[in-house]
Amino acid sequence: MLDLHPEQVRGALSSACRAPSLLNSQPWAFMLGADHIELHLDTRRLLRSADPERRQALIACGAALFNLRLALVDLGVRVDERIWPDGPDGPLARVSGGAPARPRHRLLELARAIPHRRSNPRPFLAVPVPIAFQQVLLQAAAGEGATLHLVTEPHSLVSLRTWTVDARRRDRADPERVSERVRWAEAGRSPKPTAADLRADGHRWTPTTDEVPRSVDGDDPPDGANEQPLIAVLTTVTDTPGGQVAAGLALERTLLSATALGLSMSTLPELVEFAPARDRIRCMLGTGDFPQALVRLGFDGPVRPSGRRPVEDCLITGPLTAADR
Ligand SMILES: Cc1cc2nc3c(=O)[nH]c(=O)nc-3n(C[C@H](O)[C@H](O)[C@H](O)COP(=O)(O)O)c2cc1C
Incomplete structure (x- = not known):
């Protein structure tokens, strides 16, 4: 009850x-x-x-x-x-x-x-995330059955940067993706959903606020690999839809733990959106687990909600x- x-x-x-x-x-x-x-x-x-x-x-x-x-x-x-x-x-x-x-x-x-x-796409301060904080983040992901891999090897960071640039180029060269983002930014608020609205074809554009999402306002979010901050990959053992919901539990637990520690964060979405890039990250990590989210963590001032x-x-x-x- x-x-x-x-x-x-x-x-x-x-x-x-x-x-x-x-x-x-x-x-x-x-x-x-x-x-x-x-x-x-x-x-x-x-x-x-x-x-x-x-x-x-x-x-x-x-x-x-x-x-x-x-x-x-x-x-x-x-x-x-x-x-x-x-x-x-x-x-x-x-x-x-x-x-x-x-x-x-x-x-x-x-x-x-x-x-x-809050998601903070700005460059972070050149202050490393303390080891004790890193431990808290690892435990947060583990608490939901996921694994947080901290990427610290310089050559791995260079690989991630290269793949991110690739993925971003691919994203921006795809007119469907670009117009989807613009439509999403421009359309009005969605009405209350009825059961009928949830029918699976749902190709209607029903964004949330009149606020333009950050990635369509022209700013390039930092790719992470150039920065001092911590880059982490969240992985799960399975890549089923249930595994993806579980990845969301672990992601939010990690992000809230970071927030409680006073850390700033953003996701680096382009890379994990493309299957070949996910496969590359999976090979790089070498554990067989499935990459679900790429996160960058560090220190910065407050950002708008x-x-x-x-x-x-x-x-x-x-x-x-x-x-x-
Ligand atoms: C699974 C997932 C994917 C995301 N993908 C993008 C993205 O492609 N571009 C972007 O600008 N932000 C992305 N974000 C961050 C969202 O923009 C952000 O969560 C949203 O604007 C709400 O802002 P907040 O996180 O500050 O509450 C993503 C977040 C999640 C959890």
Whole structure:
């Protein structure tokens, strides 16, 4: 039983919606049950060219799920969380509650970090990330069953830089990808999703805020390999959709741990968007695990928060059938 006041549920969903996502697409939707919350992929909000496999969307949903878990734990709920509870035709996750639990201090600290986590594409200060901080980040990813690989070898950093430049060139040479980003930036806010809206064709453009995503405003985000900051690759043992949701849990846990330590961060998305680049990184790491996210971490001053659509717009109204997913 969740046994929460509607305002508490709203607050928890608002925390979930603070998760990072590809171009701030916020591809999640929630359905409230009598004693549970379901997380669904909002298929209207997929970026078909940049994310044809829905990989980035599933990672973002995993990140939202992690925030939801933290927010509920913060309310004293003992969270029971199932990924793909009904198989591939069901919700991505179902979260229900057990008896009240005493929240663990570490999780509370991460819950407090949710409103402060921001993607920061600016160059970071030339201050290395202390070893003790690195250990915390490794443990954060491991806590969700993933592995964070810190890339420190100069030749590996050079490889990552070369591949990133390649991937970025490929990204920008693809008119579909470029126009998709522009459409995403220009279109208006999305209406509240109905069950019918989630039907899987969903090639409608329903961005989130009137704020232009950073990667279309002309600034080249730093490629990371030139900088002092820490470059890390998050990997998972499996590359199934469930593994990608789990990668999102681990990514958000890592990013919130970094935020709690006062670190700045951004994802370096282009590289992991292309399968050949992922294969190269996988070979470079040599563990057989699958790269899911490339993160850069370091120190910098504050950056502006990005906008989010209202929680109400993320609530699914009406019954869902298998055909709606
Ligand atoms: C899976 C994933 C993919 C992302 N891809 C991109 C991207 O391609 N370009 C970009 O500018 N930012 C990307 N980001 C970062 C988002 O732009 C950022 O999370 C979003 O704008 C919300 O801002 P915030 O992280 O500061 O809350 C990505 C983040 C995630 C989690």
